[in-house]
Amino acid sequence: MVSIQFCGGAGSVTGANYVIDNGKIRFVVDCGLVQGSSEADEINYKPFVYDPKSISFMISTHTHIDHIGRIPKLVKDGFSGEIYSTYPTQEFAEISLRDTVSIMEHDHSQLPLFAEEDVDKAVAQWRGKEYHEIYEIDENISFRFQDAGHILGSAITEIWVLDPETGKRIKLVFSGDLGNVPSVLLRKYDYIEEADYVIVESCYGDRIHQKLAERKEILKQAIKDTIDRKSVLIMPTFSIERTQDILYELNDIVENHSGEGLPQGRVGRIDVYLDSPLAIKATRIHAKYTQYYNQEAKQLAKTDEIFEFPFLTMTEHREDSMKINSQPQPKMIMAGSGMSTGGRVLYHEERYLSDPNNIILFVGYQAPRTLGRRILEGENPVYIHNHPVENKIEVRKVDGYSAHADKEMLLDWLSHIKQTKNIFVVQGEQEASESLANAIKDTLHITAKVPEENQVIILS
Numbered sequence: 133m134v135s136i137q138f139c140g141g142a143g144s145v146t147g148a149n150y151v152i153d154n155g156k157i158r159f160v161v162d163c164g165l166v167q168g169s170s171e172a173d174e175i176n177y178k179p180f181v182y183d184p185k186s187i188s189f190m191i192s193t194h195t196h197i198d199h200i201g202r203i204p205k206l207v208k209d210g211f212s213g214e215i216y217s218t219y220p221t222q223e224f225a226e227i228s229l230r231d232t233v234s235i236m237e238h239d240h241s242q243l244p245l246f247a248e249e250d251v252d253k254a255v256a257q258w259r260g261k262e263y264h265e266i267y268e269i270d271e272n273i274s275f276r277f278q279d280a281g282h283i284l285g286s287a288i289t290e291i292w293v294l295d296p297e298t299g300k301r302i303k304l305v306f307s308g309d310l311g312n313v314p315s316v317l318l319r320k321y322d323y324i325e326e327a328d329y330v331i332v333e334s335c336y337g338d339r340i341h342q343k344l345a346e347r348k349e350i351l352k353q354a355i356k357d358t359i360d361r362k363s364v365l366i367m368p369t370f371s372i373e374r375t376q377d378i379l380y381e382l383n384d385i386v387e388n389h390s391g392e393g394l395p396q397g398r399v400g401r402i403d404v405y406l407d408s409p410l411a412i413k414a415t416r417i418h419a420k421y422t423q424y425y426n427q428e429a430k431q432l433a434k435t436d437e438i439f440e441f442p443f444l445t446m447t448e449h450r451e452d453s454m455k456i457n458s459q460p461q462p463k464m465i466m467a468g469s470g471m472s473t474g475g476r477v478l479y480h481e482e483r484y485l486s487d488p489n490n491i492i493l494f495v496g497y498q499a500p501r502t503l504g505r506r507i508l509e510g511e512n513p514v515y516i517h518n519h520p521v522e523n524k525i526e527v528r529k530v531d532g533y534s535a536h537a538d539k540e541m542l543l544d545w546l547s548h549i550k551q552t553k554n555i556f557v558v559q560g561e562q563e564a565s566e567s568l569a570n571a572i573k574d575t576l577h578i579t580a581k582v583p584e585e586n587q588v589i590i591l592s
């Protein structure tokens with residue numbers, strides 16, 4: 133008998149965590165932090181509903197914290213097996229988890245969920261793997277990573293599980309998070325030929341994205357308006373992928389499109405600060421793995437430093453970060469965290485939110501109840517570092533930078549998979565998941581279901 137338990141990511145975007153069991157071997161796919169809800173902390177601190185010591189190995193689809201953030205806790209609670217992911221995911225995971233520990237250690241409101249030594253252990257258990265190759269764990273399980281096009285190193289995972297009672301192999305496919313198309317830097321997601329069961333994300337399961345050209349226009353316009361007003365443009369950024377996409381586009385705007393609607397022909401008249409140690413480190417890792425870029429980006433990377441351009445300052449150290457405040461305007465500040473739940477962006481928001489001349493440009497999903505969502509929805513005042521701050525800043529938003537596939541893309545990807553018995557729709561807000569499940573039933577005529585938290589389903 134083969135079963136899957138939806139221990140996280142069912143009916144919610146974050147906290148992805150799935151346990152698969154065939155009676156002989158039990159393993160986990162993803163082990164993410166729950167984020168953005170009032171109960172998030174409580175859930176993260178709860179013991180796992182399964183015994184971590186009973187888990188033989190785990191698979192990590194990509195390095196976003198809502199997919200890897202509880203791995204050190206799993207290790208702390210007794211999991212000692214190997215962790216498999218692609219090579220970039222392995223590298224990103226180390227810097228992301230170390231960053232998470234340092235954020236937790238600075239938060240004195242509660243004990244850290246795990247410590248540096250748990251991250252050390254997780255890093256030691258981690259094994260990088262290639263895309264497109266089948267790896268056999270033992271006679272029970274084998275798996276293969278395909279490109280998910282979501283962030284560098286992200287993977288769709290095909291898993292073959294032996295049902296010892298019937299001798300049949302059941303094929304499961306986890307979409308992980310599926311990328312938006314076209315991606316600035318990455319290849320399009322791979323199509324999967326067949327599967328018995330698909331576990332598909334649905335973050336944007338009920339929406340259609342703006343197109344690439346439109347989003348670049350919005351970015352350019354925000355820069356132009358900031359220059360005209362001599363004001364400040366704040367962009368809360370997600371360290372991995374979104375930041376590099378935007379640097380790549382800024383590089384392109386500076387080097388190839390100067391003059392197009394920008395005063396005196398130069399976007400360079402605005403100073404750009406990348407104020408996130410994690411994003412700076414992630415940018416270095418990106419620069420290393422050019423083999424995973426799409427054709428165009430690969431080509432450009434041969435002749436150009438694609439993430440660097442004049443007037444860009446990377447402020448890795450705290451002292452340099454603090455100097456940004458006294459730098460002349462206009463200026464653009466990219467800082468994390470992407471949903472303003474922590475990090476240096478809070479200091480900039482605290483300082484610049486009250487001026488209606490300034491612009492804040494959101495480039496990604498803002499989970500309910502996060503500071504990012506409150507600013508986006510115009511809540512006034514908002515609370516930063518426990519103080520009220522007037523929220524008068526001009527809010528703009530680009531959906532197209534999302535690293536997630538939209539409804540059309542998810543349906544396109546699913547429509548290529550043959551012989552599917554059932555599709556489980558996960559990693560979305562309830563409404564988005566339901567909407568995608570209904571669209572699957574209506575357009576693809578395949579059974580689709582939004583599992584409940586901790587539900588166990590028998591696969592045959």
Ligand SMILES: [Zn+2]
Pocket residue numbers: 194196282309
């Ligand atoms: Zn993701």
